[in-house]
Amino acid sequence: MGKRILLLEKEKNLAHFLSLELQKEHYRVDLAEKGQKALSMALQTDYDLILLNVNLGDMTAQEFADKLSLTKPASVIMVLDHVEELQDVLEVVQRFAVSYIYKPVIIENLVERISAIFRGRDFIDQHCGQMKIPTSYRNLRIDVANHTVYRGDELIALTRREYDLLATLMGSKKVLTREQLLESVWKYESATETNIVDVYIRYLRSKIDVEGQKSYIKTVRGVGYTMQE
Structure with missing residues (x-):
């Protein structure tokens, strides 16, 4: 369908x-x-x-x-x-x-944009679901079926972009550069500047992190971001 x-x-x-x-x-x-x-x-x-x-x-x-x-x-x-x-x-x-x-x-532009968004969404969902990439880190957990995120038993309200970014980071076993994150999460917006990644990392941290505790997302200076120890 x-x-x-x-x-x-x-x-x-x-x-x-x-x-x-x-x-x-x-x-x-x-x-x-x-x-x-x-x-x-x-x-x-x-x-x-x-x-x-x-x-x-x-x-x-x-x-x-x-x-x-x-x-x-x-x-x-x-x-x-x-x-x-x-x-x-x-x-x-x-x-x-x-x-x-x-x-x-302009309907042609809209249809093209929608198609690209769905391609990106399907790619992320496939990598988080069918490929069995880990969907938990410390006490943070992704419910892939419902596209929701929990910290312990607490539901964390994320936008779709924030969810995609978190899923991509959690599913990677290596440090991801800003360019790689742009390709995975913003792939249909080729003109997007890499600083938008930093902006969304801040958004994400403000929602998932706990004050006084180590951030779930590690910044690797000069490279990018990771959720690996």
């Missing part, structure tokens, strides 16, 4: 057009116009991707992303109404979205 996408878009004509075009690519698409409705659908259904307009009307994109990340992380593409809007929502986009696009939406 095709991948399942939740499309949250307040412009009905655009939503209908995007839905039809994505269905032509064999994706299953569900539509929502409001944030609360979309959130309810996302919590009840295991979507492979969420296309999210940053202007939800009944809630902010930050509120939506925060509530969504309390369950299992989802791959989110944020849709911005215009280029100037990025500066206002940059932090939300960086923390919660795997990518973003501007209107007017």
